[in-house]
Amino acid sequence: MNPRMHARPKPEAAGLGSAAAVLWDVDGTLLTSGGVAARAFLKAVEHVTGRAPLPDGIEFGGRIDPEIAALLLATVEHDEEHVPAVLERLHHLVQLDLETLRAQTRVLPGVRELVGRLAGAGVRQTVVTGNIRSVAAAKLGSTSLVPPIELEPGGYGDSAATRADVARAALLALFGEGWADHTADCWIIGDTPRDLACARAVGLRCALVATGRTPVEALTGIGADVVLSGLEAPGDVHLLWG
Ligand SMILES: [Mg+2]
Structure with missing residues (x-):
């Protein structure tokens, strides 16, 4: 098997080019943005609780921000009732460091081209991300x-x-x-097993790309419709397109 292409869309199913919508994950899939938001998250927990959280050993990939807040709060013996305050603080801290965030944000290879091609085919595109809205928008x-x-x-x-x-x-x-009528024609594109679990829970198709922290081996054989090393190889994207 071509090591870059670990599964093909099922022949009867529509590929990306005729999708009703594509729901993109953000971090590790569309872009990388340095450590601004991650540092702001730790600071936010410290501001709310008075104690520095202990992130070592926690696996954050594909988790949504309220889950991350709860995990970090647990490291300083605070419970989930503080999650809204942490997210509010996170929002403010990221706004204070927007210039750095913007300077460090990089669109991943091949993304611009695929987003443009989907737009040209009339496919609607939005995001499904663990980031709070203001941070994703930033x-x-x-x-x-x-x-x-x-x-x-x-x-x-x-x-x-x-x-x-x-x-x-x-x-x-x-x-x-009537959204449930469209799920079989919608794709999630993400970079972690949690993106796949989300797609399966809702009945969406799923492509995983190994452009985040999860290596391609860990994304392979877990049930995604397509697994790619990245989005920059035209041959891979062609197969995903369907
Ligand atoms: Mg991600």
Whole structure:
């Protein structure tokens, strides 16, 4: 098997080119943005609790911000009732450091081209991300991906309590009450097993790309429709396109 291409879309199913919508994960999939938001998160917990959280050993990939807040709060023996205060503080701290965030944000290879190609094919695109809305908007606002990616109907860490419900919020915003009729024609593109679990929970198709911290081996054989090393190889994208 071509090591870059670990699974093909099922022949009867539509590929990306005829999708009703593509729901992009942000971090590690569309872009990287340095450590501004991560540092702000630690500071936010410290400001709220008076104690520096202990992030070592916690696996953050693909988690939504309220989950991350709860995990960090637990390291300083505070419970989930402080999550809203931490997220509020996170929002303010990121706003204070917007210039650094923007300077450090990089769109990942091949993303611009695929986003443009989807737009050309008339496929609606938004995001399903664990970031709270203001932080996602700050990251994406410093790229040229918005538009065609639409921020308004996206699903964000502050849209719902679980990643699957975040995706449902995005689908409701995109399609209205009849959103469930469209799920088989929608794709999530993400970089972690949690993106896949979210897609499966909601009935969406899923492409995983190993452009974040999870290596391609760990994304392979876990049930994604397509697994790619990245989005820059035209041959890989062609297969994903369908
Ligand atoms: Mg990600």
